[in-house]
Amino acid sequence: MLRAAVDDLKAQLGTYDEVFNIRDSLQTAMEELQFELKPGARELGFTLADVTRQVRQAYYGEEVQRLPRDGNDVKVFVRYPSNTRRSIDSLSDFRLRTNDGREVPLFTVADISYKPGLKRIDRRERQRSAVISAELSNEVREQIYEDLRTNFYPQWEKRFPGISRGEIGQAEGQAKFMAEILALEGIALFVMYALIAVAFRSYFLPLLVMTAIPFGFMGAVLGHLLLGMPMALFSYFGLAAAAGVVVNDNLVLVDYIGRLREKGVGAFDALVEAGVARFRPILLTSVTTFIGLVPMMLERSTQAQFLKPTVVALAFGVLLATFVTLFLVPALYGLGEDMKRFMKGLWTGDKQAKLGQAHKSATNPAE
Incomplete structure (x- = not known):
């Protein structure tokens, strides 16, 4: 089967x-003789193992004695003469011996045919297996x-x-790599969250900073689709690098907003001022990174092909996540402020001003 x-x-x-x-x-260039018992062979007391054992004893030999000579053992084998063993025709005269000592012609007990032989039997997890490979x-x-x-x-x-x-070979290696890299990425994300939480003294802001990471992954996938490239092992290294770049952009923006809030600037004004002040540095950082990687993406040499998945994932991941940093992160920050004020209003019973309301009416300088 x-x-x-x-x-x-x-x-x-x-x-x-x-x-x-x-x-x-399972492929082999050698053929071998294979024996198949005839229907009446078992009535004579023969099994397939008995037939093959007696044929092997006759042509390969059976060790009957070991003689000590010069400190070594010399094996003594009993088998057919050399001229008989060299001819397949000698099987027509071969006799099998039954348990009661009778001799029976080989061809009356078994059929012989040439079939491909097995060079070795592979097993995986104690089961016989076969490996299929292709290029x-x-x-x-x-x-x-x-x-x-x-x-x-x-x-x-x-x-x-x-x-x-x-799956084995490259597919097995990729599956093992993915399992390991996911575990390591999980640890890295947790450490990243903890460091940002300590720096900002907040549980919400680290999540806000790290929102660009999924969009970096989306950008990498989009880049591979645009260039007609499959996701390879090196693509995930590019994703890790892109995650570091986009998190850095978000840190710059969120940190600037935090500094303005510490100076007494309202949330809405801080978002507007930070967006304007950090728009050019964030955009230039991402665009120059993308442009710097374009020559590698356009390279056609064989030496550059194995690095292109990393470069494509990094370039397009940073490019797409830039717009997330500039537009989505401020929106999420404002949403978080609205939720915080809503919860504060439920707790205290006081009506809280909405984000930007004081900026429009100029009635609440603390806004």
């Missing part, structure tokens, strides 16, 4: 134009995997119910 399942999967892989040099670990003419591995998972594997698993599958 394993061989049939392997052949079926290889045939499916052969339907993709980008896949070539398909091979498996790709371009980066379409994820598309092929998705097509196999959607259109092929469900029917394939029904045809071979006892067969399980898994």
Whole structure:
């Protein structure tokens, strides 16, 4: 069943134009003699193991004695003469011995055929396994995997119910990498949150600062789609770098707002002034970063190809998150101020002024 399942999967892989040099670990260039018992063989007391053992004893030999010589053991084997062992025709005269000492011709007990032999038997998790590998003419591995998972594997698993599958090689390495990088990224985000919370003495502001990180991921995905590139391992390194840049931009804006609030400036005025004052530095930082990475994205050499996923993720992640910093973060800050005033009004029973109301009416300088 394993061989049939392997052949079926290889045939499916052969339907993709980008896949070539398909091979498996069951392939071998050698053929071997295989014995198959005839229906009446078991009535004579023969099993397949008995037949193969006696043939092996005759042609390979059976160790009957060891003689000590010069401090070493010399093995003594009993087997057919050399001229007999060199000819396959000698099997027609081969006799098998039963348990009661009778001799029976080999061909009356078993059939012989040439079939591909196995060089080795691979096992994973104590189960016999086969490895199927192939080469790709371009980066379409994820598309092929998705097509196999959607259109092929469900029917394939029904045809071979006892067969399980898994990914090894580059796919296995990528899955292990993703598991590890997600755990490390989680730790990094927690440390980042803790440091910002200590610096700003707030549980809300770190979340506000880190809101640009998901949008950086969206920008990286968009960049890969625009350039027709699949997400690769190095793309996630670019995402980590982009997260650091966009968080830095948000820190600059939120810190400036906080300084203005400490000077007694109202929330609305602080948002407006910080947005105007930090608009040019934040925009120039992101745009110059993107422009500086454009030559690498346009590079066609083979040496630059493995770095392009990192560069594309960093460039487009920073570019998209810039607009989040300039527009969404101030809006979220204002929303947070409105929620804080609403909760304060519920607690004290006093009506609280809305954000920007004092700026318009000039009746509440503390605004």
